[in-house]
Amino acid sequence: MRILPIGLLGMVMWGSLMSIGCRPDRFEGGLSVDLRYETDTLLFDTVLVQASSITRRFKVYNPTETDLLIDQVFLGSTMAASTGSRPSGFRLNINGLAANRVNGLRLAAKDSLYIFAEVTVDPNDSLTPYLVTDSVFFVMGNRTGKVMLTAYGQNARFYKDSIIGTSVWTNEKPVVIYNSILVDSMATLWIQPGTKIYFNGGSTLYVLGTLRAQGTAESPIEMRGDRLDPFYRDLAGAWNGIHLLRGSGNHFMRHVVLRNGSVGIRVDSLPVNGLGPNLRLESVWVDHFAQAGIFGNTAHIEGDNVLVSNCGLFNFLGDYGGIYRFRHSTFVHMNSEFPRSYPLFVLSNRNLGQPPRPNNASLDLFNCILWGNADEELALDTSGLGNVSYNIRYSILRSLRGWRGQNLLYTYPKFKNPSERIYTIDTLSPAYRAGEDLRSTYPALGFDLQGRIRPAIPTLGCLERIE
Numbered sequence: 001m002r003i004l005p006i007g008l009l010g011m012v013m014w015g016s017l018m019s020i021g022c023r024p025d026r027f028e029g030g031l032s033v034d035l036r037y038e039t040d041t042l043l044f045d046t047v048l049v050q051a052s053s054i055t056r057r058f059k060v061y062n063p064t065e066t067d068l069l070i071d072q073v074f075l076g077s078t079m080a081a082s083t084g085s086r087p088s089g090f091r092l093n094i095n096g097l098a099a100n101r102v103n104g105l106r107l108a109a110k111d112s113l114y115i116f117a118e119v120t121v122d123p124n125d126s127l128t129p130y131l132v133t134d135s136v137f138f139v140m141g142n143r144t145g146k147v148m149l150t151a152y153g154q155n156a157r158f159y160k161d162s163i164i165g166t167s168v169w170t171n172e173k174p175v176v177i178y179n180s181i182l183v184d185s186m187a188t189l190w191i192q193p194g195t196k197i198y199f200n201g202g203s204t205l206y207v208l209g210t211l212r213a214q215g216t217a218e219s220p221i222e223m224r225g226d227r228l229d230p231f232y233r234d235l236a237g238a239w240n241g242i243h244l245l246r247g248s249g250n251h252f253m254r255h256v257v258l259r260n261g262s263v264g265i266r267v268d269s270l271p272v273n274g275l276g277p278n279l280r281l282e283s284v285w286v287d288h289f290a291q292a293g294i295f296g297n298t299a300h301i302e303g304d305n306v307l308v309s310n311c312g313l314f315n316f317l318g319d320y321g322g323i324y325r326f327r328h329s330t331f332v333h334m335n336s337e338f339p340r341s342y343p344l345f346v347l348s349n350r351n352l353g354q355p356p357r358p359n360n361a362s363l364d365l366f367n368c369i370l371w372g373n374a375d376e377e378l379a380l381d382t383s384g385l386g387n388v389s390y391n392i393r394y395s396i397l398r399s400l401r402g403w404r405g406q407n408l409l410y411t412y413p414k415f416k417n418p419s420e421r422i423y424t425i426d427t428l429s430p431a432y433r434a435g436e437d438l439r440s441t442y443p444a445l446g447f448d449l450q451g452r453i454r455p456a457i458p459t460l461g462c463l464e465r466i467e
Contacts, residue, residue, distance in 0.1 A: 030071065034143055038059040047151050062109060063110070070139070072139040075100040089132055132152075134148075156176045164181060164187065171219070179203060184208055191212070191213040213252070213256050221256045224261075225260055240261055244278060244279060263293075269298055293314070293316060305448055314344060314345070317346050320350055322359075322362075325364040329462050331345050333372035334372060346378075346380075364391045365395050366394060367435040369396045371415075391405070392405035395408055407434070414426040423463060433457045
């Protein structure tokens with residue numbers, strides 16, 4: 001074998017590298033080729049005006065055996081902008097390059113590339129939803145391909161770092177909250193049926209005065225995070241929640257849906273005066289909160305037709321005592337992504353302060369369902385100095401212990417489809433016609449969570465089964 005001198009070996013290697021580096025570019029441009037696209041229309045969900053940006057993507061494919069040089073990729077409105085037209089609000093990232101126009105884009109044979117499109121909707125005078133459109137164009141020789149971009153936008157009313165007095169929120173426009181809002185003491189926030197309220201990340205609705213949210217079965221009030229694109233729409237922790245502060249009172253919520261925050265409703269301290277509750281809930285659904293659905297901190301909460309589903313640590317936590325009464329309510333945790341180490345429903349009379357003071361805790365559950373994946377989903381912590389009492393009647397409990405109470409069941413209630421958030425009961429459920437008639441004492445229970453008439457022999461939980 002012939003061994004080359006080191007110097008000659010280096011020259012040979014350098015020559016080889018030069019040969020590779022000087023090889024003609026094999027990507028061919030100017031060819032009239034029809035590219036293929038993952039979709040012909042990229043549809044964005046509702047985008048709140050000025051509130052947030054939404055990003056979606058699609059793929060572009062080279063169906064040929066030839067390495068192509070795409071002549072042009074560009075956003076259609078960039079051409080219109082050159083004539084003085086208003087930009088659409090869309091922006092592109094073309095295969096990793098943030099630009100609305102790229103010339104000479106390489107796409108290898110049988111390969112694909114990503115186009116990311118982001119949109120922010122600018123304000124206008126419209127009160128109703130409207131469409132914002134644009135297109136991404138691909139030019140190959142004398143062939144032009146196109147993918148439509150369509151966003152569904154809506155104007156909104158904005159609050160940022162605000163302290164508000166007595167106010168009325170209507171369904172005329174959605175309400176968007178940035179960096180939290182406080183309802184001042186002696187003030188009342190009235191929320192009318194059908195109002196949609198969106199919270200920016202980390203935002204809270206604090207109430208030092210009074211909250212009166214009064215929706216209807218046909219037009220519920222909705223509260224959730226302001227990101228409505230698919231990835232964020234069902235993400236827990238997207239906003240904080242409602243915090244009813246110490247000293248506030250006379251709160252009332254009817255036909256309200258809260259989704260995907262950290263703590264759905266937090267109530268601090270017993271009422272300043274009177275025997276009524278701090279918070280009364282009628283037909284309220286609290287769904288998918290990262291920490292707790294309802295959290296009472298030495299509070300008085302009463303609820304009829306309440307549904308609390310799939311919350312991270314607790315569906316309900318009554319801590320440091322308090323008074324809690326729920327009728328025809330369902331607390332359920334099934335098929336969620338949260339690993340849990342606590343029962344979904346917990347009441348505690350733990351001591352508070354130094355020296356510790358007694359905290360009495362009282363719980364009523366009538367015609368309710370408490371069910372989850374754990375063996376024990378109801379717990380009473382009696383470690384404090386105060387008394388703990390409970391009255392449970394005509395209810396289904398997921399528990400291995402025997403609770404004192406009348407007509408208690410410990411068997412699966414047979415929800416129709418909990419993985420799809422459908423908590424009506426299925427055929428042959430033990431909850432069907434297993435309740436006591438509470439309508440004369442509590443008129444709100446004449447109807448269920450969805451506004452359907454409840455019969456004299458009712459189904460347990462918040463949703464009536466209609467044969």
